[in-house]
Structure formats: C-alpha cells, structure tokens
Amino acid sequence: MAPSTYYSIDSQSGVALLYLSNPPVNALHPSLLSSFAENMALLQADASVKAIIITGDGPSAFSAGFDIPQFVKTQSGSGAKLPDVNAMLTALVENGPKPTVAAIKGSALGGGCEVAMATNARVATAKSVLGLPELQLGIIPGFGGTQRLPRLVGIQKAMEMMLTSKPLKAVEAKNRGLVDVVVANDDDLLPAAKQLALAMANGTTPRTCALSKTDKIGPPMAARAMVQLGRMQVAKNTPPGMKHPSMCLDAILVGATEGPEAGIKKEAEVFAEVVQHDVSKSLVHVFLSQRLTSKIRGVTDSGLRPRPMKCVAIIGGGLMGSGIATACVLNGIDVVLKEVNQKFLEGGMQRVAANLMSSVKKGRMTKEKYEQCMSRLKGTITYEGFDRADMVIEAALEDIGLKQKIFAELEQVCRKDCILSTNTSTIDINVVGAKTNAINRIIGNHFFSPAHIMKLLEIIKTDSTDKQVILDTIAFGKAIKKVPVVVGNCTGFAVNRVFFPYTMAACLLVDLGVDPYRIDKVIKAFGMPMGPLRLADLVGIEVGVHVGGQFVQNFSDRTYASELMHRMRDGDRLGEKNKKGFYNYDAKRRATPAGRDVEAILAASGAALDAKAANTAAQLRQIKQKVRSFSDKDIVDFIMLPVVNESSRVVAEGIVDKASDLDIASVLSMGFPPYRGGPIKMADLRGAASVRDRLASFAAMFTPVGLGGFFEPCDYLQSCARAGVTLADGRSALGTQMARL
Ligand SMILES: NC(=O)c1ccc[n+]([C@@H]2O[C@H](COP(=O)([O-])OP(=O)(O)OC[C@H]3O[C@@H](n4cnc5c(N)ncnc54)[C@H](O)[C@@H]3O)[C@@H](O)[C@H]2O)c1
Structure with missing residues (x-):
C-alpha cells in the first residue's frame, strides 16, 4: 500500500484518530504527507469531530522522520512535489479549529518529532524517544523544528539536541517540556491522549501552540549570547567545510530574535541550500548504502535461507582471535577457543574477559551479562569441541605454511557442513585452502582491530565458495552486529x-x-x-x-x-x-x-x-x-x-x-x-x-x-x-x- 494516512472517528466522544501509515517506521513519504494534509483538512472541517489524535501505525514508531531515499531524489531534482508542510502544520495541526494531540509510541524523530511538536500536546509511552537528528545527514530540520524545539525546551537544550543529534527518552522529554504526559504502558496511550484532547476541546485544559510560546526563548540579547555559545561549540567540533551546523544556528537565532515567521522562512532557505551540499549528499549516501551491503546479487536473492551459527571455533587467542571471540559471546554465540599451549590459552581467555570487563567498568554491561558471556567461552589446546562448530575462524599467525597445515587438520576434525574461514589480512584464500578438498566451504572473515569494536566485516569469497556459505557468513556478520561487505579474492582484498x-x-x-x-x-x-x-x-x-x-x-x-x-x-x-x-x-x-x-x-x-x-x-x-x-x-x-x-x-x-x-x-x-x-x-x-x-x-x-x-x-x-x-x-x-x- 502506498504510504498514506487513515482515520477513524469515535462518534460518541467526537475524537478522531489519524494514523501515519508507512510501515515499519512510518517514514514521511511525500504521498503520506499529501494524504496527511488532505485528511487533516477533512477532520478540521468535520462538525462531528471535537479533537484529533495523531499517532503512528504499527508497534514501533510514531514516525522516524522524512523518507530518506526521497532526499536523494530531491538532491537530483527528481523528487515528488511536497505539499507546503509548514503551512499545513501551522494552519491545520497547531492552530486549526480542533485541538490536536500526538500519541507517541516508539520513535518520534526528525520530521516525526516536528509533526508531534506542531500538535497542541504530546502524550508518550515511557519507552518512546523524541529528537531532531537531521544534522547527522548534513541537513537541518525542515518542518519548523528549529523554531518549535527552542520554544518548548529552551534554546540551549534545543541546540544541544540538534548539534549532537541525540534524542531524549520520554521521561526526560517531559521534564524538559517536550512531552506533556508519559504513560507506563502502551495500552494507556490512546486513553490518555483522548482524555487530554477532550479536555482541550472543552476548554478545561489550555491548548499550547509551540510556535507562539515565548517563555523559554528569553529576550533577543540573551538568545544571541546563547547562540554564540553554540557557535563556539560548532567551531570546536565541526570539520572545516561543514557548514550546516552553524547554518542551523542561524535559523534558530532568526526565530528567537525576529519571531517565528521569520524563523520558519530562514529555516526553509537554509534547508534548501544545505540539502544540495556535497556534505549532505555524502552523508545520505553513506546512510543508505550501509543498509545495502548485506544484499548480494545471486546470493541473498537466491531463495536460500541462512543457517544459524550457534557455535564458532576460533584458532588463536591473540589480539584478533580474542576480539572475535568477544564479539561472538557478546551476541549469544558459543565459542571454542584453541591455542598452542595452556599459557597462551589462558592469555587469550583473559583478553576476552578483559574486553568484556571494560564494558562492565564503564557501566555498559551488568556483572550477570558478563558471567553469561564468559560461560559461552570454552578453551582448548586440542581440537576438542570442534565437532560442534558450525563455523571455524582461523586467526593464527600470518604464515602460509601454518595456515595450510591448520586447514588440512580442520578438514579432518570438523563436520562436513562446517564453514572454514580465515582472518588472514593478505594471503590468497585459495592458497590457504590449497591442501584441502573443502575449497567450496572456505571463506575469508576479515575483521579489523579491535575486532569486538570495529564495525566492518570484510567477507572474502572465492570463485569456488558455495552461495550457502556466503549467505551464512553474511548472516553471521549481522548476528555479531557487524556490517558485512562481501568482496572478491585479490591481493589486499578490498x-x-x-x-x-x-x-x-x-x-x-x-x-x-x-x-x-x-x-x-x-x-x-x-x-x-x-x-x-x-x-x-x-x-x-x-x-x-x-x-x-x-x-x-x-x-x-x-x-x-x-x-x-x-x-x-x-x-x-x-x-x-x-x-x-x-x-x-x-x-x-x-x-x-x-x-x-x-x-x-x-x-x-x-x-x-x-x-x-x-x-x-x-x-x-x-x-x-x-x-x-x-x-x-x-x-x-x-x-x-x-x-x-x-x-x-x-x-x-x-x-x-x-x-x-x-x-x-x-x-x-x-x-x-x-x-x-x-x-x-x-x-x-x-x-x-x-x-x-x-x-x-x-x-x-x-x-x-x-x-x-x-x-x-x-x-x-x-x-x-x-x-x-x-x-x-x-x-x-x-x-x-x-x-x-
Ligand atoms: N593485528 C591486526 O590488526 C590484524 C587485522 C586483521 C587480520 N589480522 C590477521 O589475523 C591473524 C592473527 O593476527 P593477530 O594480530 O591476532 O596475531 P597474534 O600474534 O596476536 O595472535 C596469533 C595467535 O595464534 C596462536 N596460534 C598460532 N598457531 C596456532 C595453532 N596452530 N593453533 C592455535 N593457535 C595458534 C598464537 O599462539 C598466537 O597467540 C593473522 O593472520 C593476521 O594477519 C590481524
């Protein structure tokens, strides 16, 4: 179904419920925005409607923001024409005859947050997040976000949220003034939104129009001083040639000193300019391309299904082997770690423990999770346990003779369906497997140091590698939260x-x-x-x-x-x-x-x-x-x-x-x-x-x-x-x- 909106009206209460619908995250596609404008106009004109609740379709999002592939079209001049979203939000959502409430479950980010800020009140579940992360894509908010956010949370916090692109969780958003009511359970969301909407409709609760608020903006002189501080932060943290963060501050400042109308106009001018900058084109390209690396023609579209890698055997507990083991146990995969002798094995196990413990010390992992992860790790100085392995990752020394010997042994001790992979950085994968009859299940799993932190997994296929093996390795990469990139076998790989x-x-x-x-x-x-x-x-x-x-x-x-x-x-x-x-x-x-x-x-x-x-x-x-x-x-x-x-x-x-x-x-x-x-x-x-x-x-x-x-x-x-x-x-x-x- 085309991205759109749909609504229902509760004839008893007179509350209309309008859904933003574009699964899975209700991205604001131009066709959704057109439908939104049409349906808002209908509901605002409908005499049976007293108040309007806007919410997201499905379980995960109010709306995660503007549909990003559309930016590419906008940048190349082939994008669909948008309705005048700012005018629509101001006339029909913020200041229309009927009050509006945003009922937020999941993320309200970017354009989604801007739609929510245009409503007269926001009700959110405790797990929701709200924010304006546009700057990470080289653009600025374009639906009034640079104007409404400062008026709701103050200039300083608004600048921080935009410059860092970090969203707020619902409870903090309420403390800051971005959310009006937080409910604990999803089931409470619509009843609470309805109650608030009716209270505004019958006048017992005042309607807030963010764009007309002035209490958190302060006088022009104070706004100027505040924005100046933001500029200093931008100068310190922004690479030369990246202009959009300071241009975002320009839009905030114009709004704070010359009024919201001038601010909205400035925001639109800045948006139109930055969306054409190479910085934005590059950041959008990286954002979209990252999702495509795990789609490989002839492999991921072949109808095969990936087999889960439940147990991985790792050869070598040095720098790389221990990092790879860490990434596996962290993501629920059992590991058998093999070393040459007891002393080296203990060293390798300790390195895994230290990698995990550093997360505990930083408060990013509980002691229980640490114990759980370590319980998945078994050490050996023989090939004991290798018969259980779905995949082996060899991370011994960079020595052709040694790797060939190891692979010949692996062929003997592992199951016939076990994937045999190497973390070599330079050796031809065919040469690694030359002394085996298993070349169809040999593949490169090239990690980058530190292996439990670096995101890339370069997967090297040869002309003989089975599709199933490539597919399984891509799925394994995703399972350990890496970005898999499949490349061909050549000197230095890619x-x-x-x-x-x-x-x-x-x-x-x-x-x-x-x-x-x-x-x-x-x-x-x-x-x-x-x-x-x-x-x-x-x-x-x-x-x-x-x-x-x-x-x-x-x-x-x-x-x-x-x-x-x-x-x-x-x-x-x-x-x-x-x-x-x-x-x-x-x-x-x-x-x-x-x-x-x-x-x-x-x-x-x-x-x-x-x-x-x-x-x-x-x-x-x-x-x-x-x-x-x-x-x-x-x-x-x-x-x-x-x-x-x-x-x-x-x-x-x-x-x-x-x-x-x-x-x-x-x-x-x-x-x-x-x-x-x-x-x-x-x-x-x-x-x-x-x-x-x-x-x-x-x-x-x-x-x-x-x-x-x-x-x-x-x-x-x-x-x-x-x-x-x-x-x-x-x-x-x-x-x-x-x-x-
Ligand atoms: N260091 C890096 O940044 C990096 C990055 C990508 C790939 N690599 C590749 O990863 C591999 C390992 O590199 P490293 O930096 O972890 O080396 P390392 O010297 O830190 O560790 C290698 C470990 O393998 C063990 N080992 C040797 N033979 C073994 C065997 N038969 N059985 C079990 N264990 C054995 C050694 O005892 C040693 O502890 C190399 O092929 C290297 O080229 C390294």
Whole structure:
C-alpha cells in the first residue's frame, strides 16, 4: 500500500484518530504527507469531530522522520512535489479549529518529532524517544523544528539536541517540556491522549501552540549570547567545510530574535541550500548504502535461507582471535577457543574477559551479562569441541605454511557442513585452502582491530565458495552486529588494496623532502582519523614492510617501493609497539613527532630515491622543487587520488558487488570521513574527468623519473571520464565496453 494516512472517528466522544501509515517506521513519504494534509483538512472541517489524535501505525514508531531515499531524489531534482508542510502544520495541526494531540509510541524523530511538536500536546509511552537528528545527514530540520524545539525546551537544550543529534527518552522529554504526559504502558496511550484532547476541546485544559510560546526563548540579547555559545561549540567540533551546523544556528537565532515567521522562512532557505551540499549528499549516501551491503546479487536473492551459527571455533587467542571471540559471546554465540599451549590459552581467555570487563567498568554491561558471556567461552589446546562448530575462524599467525597445515587438520576434525574461514589480512584464500578438498566451504572473515569494536566485516569469497556459505557468513556478520561487505579474492582484498597507495604516496612525499608531520596534519584536516605515517606507527612498521612488499610484488606497474619503512624497521623504529616510530609515545600512548630522532632515517630514504633516479637527477630536482611548494589541497590530491584510482580498479574488476560497498568498507575500516562519502562517492561528486586530469598531471610530472605509473589513471576511470558517467554507475553504464577493460 502506498504510504498514506487513515482515520477513524469515535462518534460518541467526537475524537478522531489519524494514523501515519508507512510501515515499519512510518517514514514521511511525500504521498503520506499529501494524504496527511488532505485528511487533516477533512477532520478540521468535520462538525462531528471535537479533537484529533495523531499517532503512528504499527508497534514501533510514531514516525522516524522524512523518507530518506526521497532526499536523494530531491538532491537530483527528481523528487515528488511536497505539499507546503509548514503551512499545513501551522494552519491545520497547531492552530486549526480542533485541538490536536500526538500519541507517541516508539520513535518520534526528525520530521516525526516536528509533526508531534506542531500538535497542541504530546502524550508518550515511557519507552518512546523524541529528537531532531537531521544534522547527522548534513541537513537541518525542515518542518519548523528549529523554531518549535527552542520554544518548548529552551534554546540551549534545543541546540544541544540538534548539534549532537541525540534524542531524549520520554521521561526526560517531559521534564524538559517536550512531552506533556508519559504513560507506563502502551495500552494507556490512546486513553490518555483522548482524555487530554477532550479536555482541550472543552476548554478545561489550555491548548499550547509551540510556535507562539515565548517563555523559554528569553529576550533577543540573551538568545544571541546563547547562540554564540553554540557557535563556539560548532567551531570546536565541526570539520572545516561543514557548514550546516552553524547554518542551523542561524535559523534558530532568526526565530528567537525576529519571531517565528521569520524563523520558519530562514529555516526553509537554509534547508534548501544545505540539502544540495556535497556534505549532505555524502552523508545520505553513506546512510543508505550501509543498509545495502548485506544484499548480494545471486546470493541473498537466491531463495536460500541462512543457517544459524550457534557455535564458532576460533584458532588463536591473540589480539584478533580474542576480539572475535568477544564479539561472538557478546551476541549469544558459543565459542571454542584453541591455542598452542595452556599459557597462551589462558592469555587469550583473559583478553576476552578483559574486553568484556571494560564494558562492565564503564557501566555498559551488568556483572550477570558478563558471567553469561564468559560461560559461552570454552578453551582448548586440542581440537576438542570442534565437532560442534558450525563455523571455524582461523586467526593464527600470518604464515602460509601454518595456515595450510591448520586447514588440512580442520578438514579432518570438523563436520562436513562446517564453514572454514580465515582472518588472514593478505594471503590468497585459495592458497590457504590449497591442501584441502573443502575449497567450496572456505571463506575469508576479515575483521579489523579491535575486532569486538570495529564495525566492518570484510567477507572474502572465492570463485569456488558455495552461495550457502556466503549467505551464512553474511548472516553471521549481522548476528555479531557487524556490517558485512562481501568482496572478491585479490591481493589486499578490498580495503587494504585500495589504501596501499595511501601510505606509499606519503612515503614518496617524505622521500621528496616534505615534512611527514605536515602530511599527517593535512590528511587529518581532510577528515581521516589520522595521517598515513601515524597510521603506519599504529599498525606497526614491520606489518607495513610485510604488506607493502606484497603490493610491490603483485602490482609492480603502479607501486612506489620506498625504503622508508625498511629503514625505520632496521633503525628499531617499530611504531607504537616499541613506543618509537615516526612519533615517540609516552606511557599513555600519546604521540609527539619524533623529529630529530628520525631525521637521519628520512634523509637516508630520500637519498635512496636520489640514487635510484641518478640518471634523471635534474628532473628529480625539478619535481622536488614543485612538491615542496605544494598547497594542502595538492597534498590531499597526491595521497587520496591514487586511493580513488585503485578503488576504480576494484569496482571495474567486480571485486565489490556495488561501488557503494567499497565506500562503506572505507568508512567503517579506515575511518574515511562519512561526510566525504567514501572514495568513489567523493570522486563522483568531484567528477571523474577532474580526478582523471589531476592524476594524469601527477603522472606526467613523475614519468621522467620512472614513477608515472603510480598515478596513471586506470582504464575504468578514463572510460567513465570520457563517457561522462559516474564511477558508481560505470559498470552498468559502459556495458559491453567494460568487458574489454
Ligand atoms: N593485528 C591486526 O590488526 C590484524 C587485522 C586483521 C587480520 N589480522 C590477521 O589475523 C591473524 C592473527 O593476527 P593477530 O594480530 O591476532 O596475531 P597474534 O600474534 O596476536 O595472535 C596469533 C595467535 O595464534 C596462536 N596460534 C598460532 N598457531 C596456532 C595453532 N596452530 N593453533 C592455535 N593457535 C595458534 C598464537 O599462539 C598466537 O597467540 C593473522 O593472520 C593476521 O594477519 C590481524
């Protein structure tokens, strides 16, 4: 059924009950809003109606807000036309002839909360939540929320709720003035709403119109001071280039100083502007794409049903194994943890206990839940209990021989239907399973550290992996509250592969004489949680050497083999691990630039590049000159566009099911800033042609010294740029041309 509203009238009492209906969360689709306007007009004009209750259809929501896929249509100019919602809310809900009450069960968020605030009173069940989280999508409230919320809860609290996007639970909402009555049980909701509606209809209880309230706004001078405090908070917490939080405050301020009509007008202007910003397009893209990663063509639409993973056996109780075990027991899955000896086993079990205990200490878990989780964990130094396992996750050392031996043993000790998975970060999944006859049930389960916290689960399928096994692994990922992203088998899989140029480009810049700390600062300002050199310290310089070597070997046409990481390792600068890397670390892991401590290493690595390019020394000198005068934007392009280039290859090769899967994987693993959408979305917002041209200019600059290949725009990027299609749509848009790539 199309999203709409429907109503009934209780002829005895004269109370009409209007339902917002668009299951499961009654999202405010344009057709629902049109139906809402029509039915409100009918009910307000109906002489038999004394009061109107507005409520949500179904058990879970009043309304969770505006229908988000509609934003995408609005942003591309193809959205359905909306009725004038603000005018309708003011005329028919807030100030119509009959009083209105919102009866709230579940969430009243965003547009849903704005509809509720326009009614004359709100009754909510104790478990309900109300809030305006629009800013997380790069927009601002657009149905009067910036005006009504400050008038109901005060400017300070309203700003806090909008800037943090955090909703209030019903009881706090009542204490703050956002809700009038809280009822304990769902069954009490409509009777309480009816009572209040009739009391307003017969005049025994006054009607409140939020937009006309002034008591919580204060005089203009006080409002200005309050908003100024909000601006300071925004300046401190908002990345540069993100304008919508301060524009939201502009709308609040206009309303508070010039009156609600001016405020509503300002809100509409700001909304129309911010909805077209790249920030909003990116955040909406991330929001919607995250839900799609677990839909894989040919697998999740194949009619198969996932088998539950009730017991998981884990090999290795080190950093990763213990984190994975924690995630499993936390989500009701039994775990058998295997280690090489009793001492290591105890260490692994203790790490799981410590992971869980840290939640108890922070008050996020009860002691009972902790005990319950620990009771699901069994340790072994043999394969005892592996016959129970529905899935094995191998997290032993990154050693091909060891993994092959383990998998051959697993084939002997596990059931024939048990999924055999590996957490390898670099080894080809086919190679891991080479010594078995079980390749159809072998799959990669690539977690990110810390495994019980990081949201991404990169699932690596091979050409031989059974659909059922892929489906079960996706369901397992969801069961342990991860976001599963299914990728193909290749060097580095998806995430590590697209980010190898991130570190390599930084090493090249350092070898050319750019200050490493400037690089990290610029990339952090771009929005990454840390720059590439700080990240190298965190991951460990030895790991960097190992993984970097794999890329140089497998992608020799487009890698830069710097000596920097090798020289850091040889100089015992291993990163956070030994508190000495590009930064020095104190006992609390606080980083300070190592500066002079690494000067000689940086110089030697730069000299190695000089020596390799000895035949083209003059050209290298010219390049160094140019690079040293790079602006911050040049540095960002130099480091991030090779990442985009490799991302394009991953999309072209079909390593990911959808281009957006790669964006989500990048956001959830590397902390790629969601407000930039991920490498593919960022490139598409800029335009494939612009990305191609910039990469081509770097390639031209470096070709004389033999390093142009690192930047050479890949065929797919070039094809998309030529055809004027996005990288996200290129595979389908280029059709047969793609087959030749
Ligand atoms: N550390 C990371 O950030 C990270 C991220 C993703 C994937 N990985 C991968 O996960 C795997 C484990 O990495 P880690 O960082 O946890 O290593 P780790 O050294 O902390 O732990 C490995 C554990 O495996 C145990 N082990 C070795 N052989 C075993 C066997 N036959 N049976 C049972 N236990 C055995 C070791 O005793 C050790 O405790 C590696 O393949 C690694 O590449 C690591």
